[in-house]
Amino acid sequence: MSERLCVFAEGKFATEDAKTGHGVIRYAPREIVAVVDSTAAGRRADEVVPYCARPVPIVATLAEAAALGATRLLIGVAPAGGKLTPAWRVALDEAMALGMDIEAGLHTVLTDDPALVATAARHGRRLIDLRLGPSDLDLPLGPYSRASATRVVHSVGSDCAIGKMTATLELDRAARARGLASVFVATGQTGIAITGWGIAVDHVISDYIAGAAERLVQEGATHGDLLFVEGQGSLYHPAYSGVTLGLLHGSAPDVLVLSHLAGATAIDGYETVAIPPLAEVVAWYETACRPVRPAPVAAIALNTRRLDEDDARRVIAAAEDACGLPADDPVRFGSDRLLDAILAALP
């Protein structure tokens, strides 16, 4: 991709709502010339969010981003529910007037929006909907339909937005560093913005979630034989559990890795729903796989960003004790121990 991105995250870049922007800045092999957020202007992305690990300048206006050479605006904020925020329309219109294409991973389909389509036509710009999947999806063939050489590792989680994609990308990177034919398989808009392919399984017709997941595995198998399939949601998430289970059964993994945000006790946004003890979460994911295609949880990827280093090491040791599995924070301490456990558990 030769375009030069600006990541639009007005008012939100420092928050977890901007996780799409953070993920793209950290992982995408794409040129990124600016972040737009007037509330953090003058600083760098990695100063405000160390996870970003890339010194992208933050600017206050789209005009400044254009002056830095931006040719495409990526909406870097993922609102709950995925609708286009009405206040963003003015910004999108301005960006197109400044010569930028618009790339977004919302449920609101930009190319279905007559006003945006008209503005894009007027300025000769493109609208790119990352979440729009193939139109020919169907039911899966079944959990044993893939080539026997293809190994599938699937990330599952105790909640949304806690680091499943990050753990998946770090494990894939570590596997490739060892010379393995490893592939990151994107199942959500941020992953697609990073890799340039994938299907946002949360946007497909719900009867086809598993079929979409199976197709992703088939496509991944053309790129390598060890697939790390990004997970979505959580098995007991009041809004997203359907996506989680459909993706789990459709990708039919050989091995699972469980992501958890250390210290989290309830589902974000649904405080009546407590996160069960981690060992129960492990057991439940294994139970959910068993009738379709059995898969063990091989390791726990902990996100310890809220803790200092001593506390991080303490919660990692506690998770290992509680679950009887290797645990680590792949961003903070590296992925090697997790990857060792995963490779050892593969058939």
Next chain:
Amino acid sequence: MSERLCVFAEGKFATEDAKTGHGVIRYAPREIVAVVDSTAAGRRADEVVPYCARPVPIVATLAEAAALGATRLLIGVAPAGGKLTPAWRVALDEAMALGMDIEAGLHTVLTDDPALVATAARHGRRLIDLRLGPSDLDLPLGPYSRASATRVVHSVGSDCAIGKMTATLELDRAARARGLASVFVATGQTGIAITGWGIAVDHVISDYIAGAAERLVQEGATHGDLLFVEGQGSLYHPAYSGVTLGLLHGSAPDVLVLSHLAGATAIDGYETVAIPPLAEVVAWYETACRPVRPAPVAAIALNTRRLDEDDARRVIAAAEDACGLPADDPVRFGSDRLLDAILAALP
């Protein structure tokens, strides 16, 4: 609804693929003048499929259906994957030329098909897509958001197409016969064709399954305070499990009733996937509810259509022993015992 239906099930009426047609004939308070299936022509619907319980004549051609007064063709066959079967196009065109509207519950959206839209316009006919849901769906508010007086009973199953909708309709009918303010809540195309309202949750964007289910409960609560929410799929169905779990968490039931086809040992169409012992299925559904909103399985609805009466009574007794719950076949032996158990389990 004042239209006069013909149920189109060419070559399939005697098979379970025609379950949409069978359900509508048995339950819908709609005028039905004919079934179209040349392979069963000359007989009556209830002779070929006793479940139908209604003496609708079966004819060989659409012209005969039109002569009997049909003003609307309902596609009575539910193909796996829900696509429009190409061979049906000729029949749909002919039906419209004969003055019939077309009503269908496919994933293929008739009103998005330029050829069908053109034919409908030429003949002044309507295309009705039962599976097309509201366009303003969103995430659910959460499992405790409904009015406290509303009680929700949800049908779950050991597989697809085994009688969940039928059990739900029979329980609702029995509850209304007792004077309760009971409501059948349709979550699939056949249920919608029967009741005239509902959302086909398997056709919505997968992020909104739970939101759609919650909205159905809210709408049902405007019609009564005891809701029987039709289930879909099964928790370990390789294609449909995502729909099952999203609907389960979004409808947030107080009580579950488990449907099972007596004698079935594997998921239909996915023979590598064995149906677990019934007591495990019960335990797993209860586990799946627990973190979101706990709900017990109160009763087992067995479909004994493959058995003679002695064997039916034997498998019912065996299911009661295995699960420690009341079991019965609501079509064969009535719903009262199941309903008693459900009402006793409500909070």
